[in-house]
Amino acid sequence: MVAPPAGSTTAAPRSGLPWDERHSKGLFHGFIETLQMVLSKPGAAFTVMRREGGLGEPLLFGLIGGSFGFIVYLIYNLAFQSLGMFANRNNPLTHLIGAGIGGIVLIVCAPLFVLIGIFIGSVILHLCLLLLGGAKQSFETTFRVVCFAGGSVNPLLVIPFCGGLIVGVWKIVLYCIGLARAHETDTGRAVLAVFLPLILCCGGVILCAMLFGGIGAMMHNWNP
């Protein structure tokens, strides 16, 4: 059989999230309890989250939360655009509506977008963890973190106007905590793995911001 990855620890078995008990609790209660736990106590949630057991169960959670959030986001966009708000040329939704693609088609396709997003997001995060030496567990562990973090935070897209910003920031925080706890790696590596794709694409922007911030701080200190 496949040997455990080098550096992995033989940790105590994990009790699992409420989602794993949905057959006894019911789908709705299992989902809500997991969502509440991940959002309010992410450290505890990702410490008890099982690291293996198949992709299907976490994927279902991620798909429910993600599709719900995405569909609400689409409905808000369609509603605001019909009122003439946020109808800018760079918004793909504006183009889709202009191309005669109805909101219904988009809503039907939402789970497909979420599904592909979960897999691609997980593989990017896992590659970054591997590059930084923080991947102490298999790909499945990273996949589970992405599913439970995304599935829990994406429903917050129901918050109008600032929902996207809240979800974006909160998701980054959940990924950092989730990867650190699930892979049992140091938080620094987990944070760097989450930010590595951003640094690779926007590294210069971050460096410039730090440089100008530093210069600004120094000039402030030099002023009498």
Add this chain to the structure above:
Amino acid sequence: MRFYYRPLARDELNHELIWLAVSLGSLALAVAWFALRLPWPHCLFLAVTGHPCVTCGATRAAIAFFHLDFWSAWKWNPLVFAALCGLSIFDAYAFAVLVIRAPRLRVVQFTRSEKSFLRLIAVILLLSNWIYLLSRPRGLF
């Protein structure tokens, strides 16, 4: 590091099926995106600094690649070209093993030094790709 072929175990992830489906699904979405002439996201790094980031030119490299214009794809972004070549080889392998139910190729038991070596190679590839993109004429991207 050991390479070997073996049948898929009962509780093992079917990586071949998963990644073949994900890559074909992503390709289908990308084709639909193009067919509908939807806008692609703009590079923030390029907009702010005027210089390309590591992934700049990826979309144009992919378009050239799927039009079988491999030289253009290579020139737009060598790393993306290499990744697309790797993905195509993987997809062909995955399709073949799924159809003929062949044993699966698995790579296991990396030593610490092998892992460090692979990380170093990845960093060198990323950096050399970026240096190449930065050396290209300004205003190209």
